Amino acid sequence: MKIDPSIRSQMILPNRVPSKNPVSKTVFYLLLSVFAVLFAMPLYVMIVTSLKSMDEIRMGHIFALPITPSFDAWDMAWNKAASGFDNAGLKSGFWNSVIILIPSLAMSVAFSSVCGYALACWNVKMGNFLLMALLVCAFIPFQVIMYPLIKMSVAVKLYNTSFGVSVVHTVLALPILTMIFKNYFASIPEELIKASRVDGGRFWGTFVYVVLPLSPNIMIVVAIMQITGIWNDFLVGLTFGNVKAYPMTVNLNNITQTQTGVRVYNVYMAAAMLTAIPPLLIYFFSGKMFIRGITAGALKG
Amino acid sequence: MSTVSVKNIDKVYQGKTHVLKDLSLAIESGEFLVLLGPSGCGKTTLLNCIAGLLDIEGGRIEIAGKDVTNKDPSDREIAMVFQSYALYPTKTVYGNMAFCLRMKKKPKSFIDKKVQETAELLQISELLHRKPATLSGGQRQRAAIGRALVRDAAVCLFDEPLSNLDAKLRTEMRIELKKLHNKLKSTFIYVTHDQVEAMTLATRIAVMDGGQFSQISTPDELYEHPANMFVARFIGSPAMNFVAGTLRLDGAKSILVTQEGLEFDVSHYPFVVRPSNGHQVVLGLRPESFHRPTGKGATYQLTNGILEPLGATVLYYCQLGGTDVVVSFNPSDLQGVKTDQALEVSIDLDALSIFDAATELRL
Incomplete structure (x- = not known):
């Protein structure tokens, strides 16, 4: 995000990077380029390998461009690879991931935003205690509570279902998301909430008509966090998911961990790329969705 | 309703x-x-x-x-x-x-x-x-x-x-x-x-x-x-002036004597509570209750004045006895006044307030 000049002047940052000195300018761009190349290298190798044939891969020139680029490996990975129960490639896993993602995204955002709103804008009894509890919960690793969670999900018949995976994702995300929302809503001017209360917007009216319209930015931030987090999750999907409907990441693992036959690196690379594309797209396009200066005009000029 | x-x-x-x-x-x-x-x-x-x-x-x-x-x-x-x-x-x-x-x-x-x-x-x-x-x-x-x-x-x-x-x-x-x-x-x-x-x-x-x-x-x-x-x-800008003093009750007459010995005849003051002789009080004088002498009644000396002309009024920062006071005048009242001289004024005794020095309540 672009830094507002007035804020920039308060930050301990040189105003212009790099300086006018040609030597430091060169060094600056050189370093940046080196890091960029280092960071992009694996991605490059993945893409070129996925476009090569196995014969070409065996030649061992991993940085060389493909001689006869073909999308056969991508087709294989998407449609036919041995990915799990039905051996029909990644496409079923893709839809399983979507089916897991949508309810967990909706539930986690809905619950945590309301909790955060209540804690930030209303006088909740024992609110500070609840907040402390959330803080503690946010730092408990999933592995620690995995077994009791499995027992509980079995008891409520959610174990071994895609919806069960969604519920577990929602539960795991609630503490940290509630804190994020709480901190954001606390920055909304208190008088706006008061004005809404006088105007007859009670708890829900104030939330829906006053607070939510001010919150698209934080919603986008949370949505990005949740989409990438849930999409990239492997452990919850594997432990709680439906054996017949594993998410894409589990399918990817099944494809690449095959113990028999030839290791088809081009298919592995294509499968990994396919799995990574949705979060990548989210990152690329999310920057444009932020709205600057949303509370402008609420308070004195 | x-x-x-x-x-x-x-x-x-x-x-x-x-x-x-x-x-x-x-x-x-x-x-x-x-x-x-x-x-x-x-x-x-x-x-x-x-x-x-x-x-x-x-x-x-x-x-x-x-x-x-x-x-x-x-x-x-x-x-x-x-x-x-x-x-x-x-x-x-x-x-x-x-x-x-x-x-x-x-x-x-x-x-x-x-x-x-x-x-x-x-x-x-x-x-x-x-x-x-x-x-x-x-x-x-x-x-x-x-x-x-x-x-x-x-x-x-x-x-x-x-x-x-x-x-x-x-x-x-x-x-x-x-x-x-x-x-x-x-x-x-x-x-x-x-x-x-x-x-x-x-x-x-x-x-x-x-x-x-x-x-x-x-x-x-x-x-x-x-x-x-x-x-x-x-209430009021500039604020009311306060001068500390003592009440002396002498038959029908009530005299307020300041620490510097200035005397104010407050016989007509509508006391809410009847004060006793020797009561410690604070006299409250609005800046507007000072006038150039009209010929009747007591007059008082304002000393060490500084003028602050505001257009419609002139504020006169000075001393009454030994107490700092602010007085508000019409510009025309002050024509020819030199600030290094004492200024003679009369005070509108109907517009003053008297407070108990201890409780700060109006008497």
Whole structure:
């Protein structure tokens, strides 16, 4: 995000990077380029390998461009690879991931935003205690509570279902998301909430008509966090998911961990790329969705 | 019927800070009551309690004859204008004004009619489609007042609504608010720390100090007969001059003798409480109660003066006896006066106030 000049002047940052000195300018761009190349290298190798044939891969020139680029490996990975129960490639896993993602995204955002709103804008009894509890919960690793969670999900018949995976994702995300929302809503001017209360917007009216319209930015931030987090999750999907409907990441693992036959690196690379594309797209396009200066005009000029 | 009655209310923050102490106040229908006091005196807290935005720890609040002590702000038939305006930034001016009517599920045609009428009254019809961010400070102020007026509430609450405007705009809006009140005849409760705003707007002023009322009275009464030294100090600019002294009762005559030996004949002073001989008192003199000698009555010497011409009046910073005082003169009164000389003045003995030196209460 672009830094507002007035804020920039308060930050301990040189105003212009790099300086006018040609030597430091060169060094600056050189370093940046080196890091960029280092960071992009694996991605490059993945893409070129996925476009090569196995014969070409065996030649061992991993940085060389493909001689006869073909999308056969991508087709294989998407449609036919041995990915799990039905051996029909990644496409079923893709839809399983979507089916897991949508309810967990909706539930986690809905619950945590309301909790955060209540804690930030209303006088909740024992609110500070609840907040402390959330803080503690946010730092408990999933592995620690995995077994009791499995027992509980079995008891409520959610174990071994895609919806069960969604519920577990929602539960795991609630503490940290509630804190994020709480901190954001606390920055909304208190008088706006008061004005809404006088105007007859009670708890829900104030939330829906006053607070939510001010919150698209934080919603986008949370949505990005949740989409990438849930999409990239492997452990919850594997432990709680439906054996017949594993998410894409589990399918990817099944494809690449095959113990028999030839290791088809081009298919592995294509499968990994396919799995990574949705979060990548989210990152690329999310920057444009932020709205600057949303509370402008609420308070004195 | 849009009276407001506050009965013995207490507000305690977090169980320890006792902000409002057993306050009672009855506001008549159609009054323009100003809550006036220095910052931290509890005036905004009291307003928030009346609005229902803060719960009270004791007492009872009635609006339009109904007990609203435990009711939600939206059920109290009140409207409120906030210091920061608190306009909803994502809604247009129209949306801001229509919001409370929408929340009350009024029909669309009714909402439209009310908003247009109110906008016309405040001359903001051409701003209705604009967002708050594109408005100037004065326009936002009008929009905020419009949002409060649109619902025909029994009582309108104002929380220092003019304090964010520049001096010129503030004067303009002050007059408009007064006109508005005359036209609407609804009950206004208005919080400010600006005594000029209070004096010009109010039909009655409640002066607050430390969570209690120092005096509740009309502006004139507050100015002429302040009930204690706090009110005397707070109302009037420049502030009232105080001179310490002792009362000497001599038959029908009462003489106030200052520490420097100046004597004031206060035989005609309407004492509320009959003082005793030798009572330690403080004499309160308004800057306006000094005149050039008229020939009758006692005269006094003002020394070490410094002139501060303000155009319509001239302030004269000087000493009366050994006490620093400020005197306000007409410029014509001071023609030919040299500041290095003592200035002879007479004092309007009907306009003075006398306070008990120990309790600071009016005698």
